Amino acid sequence: MSLRSFLKLMEKQKQVLEIKKELSTRFEIPFVMKKAGDQRLILLFEKVKDYKPRVVANICSVRERLCSALSVPKDKLYTKLLDSWFSPKKPKIVRDGEVKAVEEKDLSKIPILTHFENDAGPYITSAVVYAKSIEGNVENVSVHRLQFLDENHLAIRLVPRHLYKLWLAARDAGKDLDISISIGVHPAVLLAASSPVPFGVNEFEVANALMDGKLCLLECESVDAYAPADAELVLEGRISTTKEVVEGPFVDITGTYDIERKQPIVEVSKVMHRENYLYQALLPSGLEHRLLMGLPREALIWEAVSKVVPKVHGVNLSFGGCGWLHAVISIEKQVDGDGKNALLAAFAAHPSLKHAVVVDADIDVSNSCDVEWAIATRFQADEDLLIIKNVRGSTLDSSADQKTGLTTKMGLDATAPFSKPKEKFERAKIPVTKNVETYL
Ligand code: MN
Numbered sequence: 001m002s003l004r005s006f007l008k009l010m011e012k013q014k015q016v017l018e019i020k021k022e023l024s025t026r027f028e029i030p031f032v033m034k035k036a037g038d039q040r041l042i043l044l045f046e047k048v049k050d051y052k053p054r055v056v057a058n059i060c061s062v063r064e065r066l067c068s069a070l071s072v073p074k075d076k077l078y079t080k081l082l083d084s085w086f087s088p089k090k091p092k093i094v095r096d097g098e099v100k101a102v103e104e105k106d107l108s109k110i111p112i113l114t115h116f117e118n119d120a121g122p123y124i125t126s127a128v129v130y131a132k133s134i135e136g137n138v139e140n141v142s143v144h145r146l147q148f149l150d151e152n153h154l155a156i157r158l159v160p161r162h163l164y165k166l167w168l169a170a171r172d173a174g175k176d177l178d179i180s181i182s183i184g185v186h187p188a189v190l191l192a193a194s195s196p197v198p199f200g201v202n203e204f205e206v207a208n209a210l211m212d213g214k215l216c217l218l219e220c221e222s223v224d225a226y227a228p229a230d231a232e233l234v235l236e237g238r239i240s241t242t243k244e245v246v247e248g249p250f251v252d253i254t255g256t257y258d259i260e261r262k263q264p265i266v267e268v269s270k271v272m273h274r275e276n277y278l279y280q281a282l283l284p285s286g287l288e289h290r291l292l293m294g295l296p297r298e299a300l301i302w303e304a305v306s307k308v309v310p311k312v313h314g315v316n317l318s319f320g321g322c323g324w325l326h327a328v329i330s331i332e333k334q335v336d337g338d339g340k341n342a343l344l345a346a347f348a349a350h351p352s353l354k355h356a357v358v359v360d361a362d363i364d365v366s367n368s369c370d371v372e373w374a375i376a377t378r379f380q381a382d383e384d385l386l387i388i389k390n391v392r393g394s395t396l397d398s399s400a401d402q403k404t405g406l407t408t409k410m411g412l413d414a415t416a417p418f419s420k421p422k423e424k425f426e427r428a429k430i431p432v433t434k435n436v437e438t439y440l
Contacts, residue, residue: 026114030281070188093219097228125283126280144158157263339413347388355412358415360374388409
């Protein structure tokens, strides 16, 4: 199970669009990714100006496609994800792998894209970064953006989470942190690396559980790290604990520019790839970015809200809400007040969540028009609105305090109240007679 094998399957299902025209890594490929992203097809750029490798994009941009990558029906997606978090499996370690086929001298031959007008430069955006604690007892895998600096150096954005914690410990011990950087991996690996599992859980083991035990890891040579043996491209290197550089500006999930910060430098010691490798691109703030980040959080919200109401029918971290800041949750409630408890559970499950709407089961959470209709006909602001001030939210939200991360959250209980007759809130139907059946 590799990116290659998944692409073969997608080609058979006519999900891959080949782009023959020669395009530049600077703005042109990202432009087409954004434009063609609406068709939701995987894009294969056959000719890249000044580079030999082909570029593949929009792989994980559709929910159904992630379901086929995990061989799971849509209604079992959250359960499969949650199971993999609670029962990770150790992957097989191998000595040799297809990614070792070709060794490059440095980063200069890789078609790294420059995405947006004011971005600081070319950025690797689909990289899965593995690191081990210096005592060797904690392993971590996460997705990080990497700014191209020169042939052997990248800047890495370390959000204060697990990799940052490993880096701090290495710094205290006066050492640099060994890492592997894998690009072009099976969707299950990307999804696992984006999953909010606790510190101490190795996300490669989560990926292996999602892949039913089919993940093979290669032992790196120049660093103490592992990487998927059939990745398209693997970089080995060290995150410096003494050298920093100004990183950014760079467009993140909201589609606005994230601020500049001092971030550590990665010294790349080895570059290896498969024969005729594909470089995997990922458009910041695109469908794929929002789905990969949002989907694991939807599973968390689904699980948390399921504990306070009898049934959760659907969860959607909407595209307009950046796949991150807005949630719609459809529930079956028992008493009035369940809607507000559902909101509190959702905010606790996903701390970056800013606005949430709870609706009844007859509302389609993925249809924004339907959700608006529920707010229009079932919601009263003086009774059904929840406002929570000065709580931790997302630093990516331009309207929040981006230094402290403090924000105001809003929850809307747009479920129909039990205090009024049920019929008042039902959608009117037109009876279907024999004469009109042909129009169905
Ligand atoms: Mn982690």
